[in-house]
Amino acid sequence: DAGVTQSPTHLIKTRGQQVTLRCSPKSGHDTVSWYQQALGQGPQFIFQYYEEEERQRGNFPDRFSGHQFPNYSSELNVNALLLGDSALYLCASGVGGLADTQYFGPGTRLTVL
Amino acid sequence: SQKIEQNSEALNIQEGKTATLTCNYTNYSPAYLQWYRQDPGRGPVFLLLIRENEKEKRKERLKVTFDTTLKQSLFHITASQPADSATYLCALSQSWGKLQFGAGTQVVVTP
Known part of the structure; x- marks a missing residue:
């Protein structure tokens, strides 16, 4: 049973560029x-997708957007990259309607130069 | 503003002893609280969940307490082992699926 998968593993971009990260949820x-x-901080919530809609959003600017596909996989898009966007981006999956356990993927390490 | 505080200093403990980690929160009324383990360069791994109406939860060598009056959770690892060395994250939630994490406490278990 595959867990949460994310791609790519690592990514290097320059300021002003755009990036797309991908996530496949647990079966x-x-x-x-x-x-x-x-680095050195806890994960910060960006947003959540359920039934192909953004259901909740954290305190992130509109440069951060996402999408969920009919097969439940998801993309995170970040436009106009800033140096401060360098971080580990984590995807977590769960079952809709249950406020319980989330299963995290290994993350994508984004470096913005 | 809502704050979740965990000990920022690493906890160094000898193998076989009990490690106790603290998670304090302010301006928050969580529906439930979770603890995760995170190894370097990896995603967090779920360990335990405790709800606001529960006082204590156990799983193998792990125990979590939740005091909504003190706004505090304690996380215990009994009979600690070197393999328990990792960063432990406390996460709170008021609503479905939106977790707010503390910065984590690093635990180092030495033989």
């Missing part, structure tokens, strides 16, 4: 959440 899960984790 049987229909909800995907995205988190940003800066």
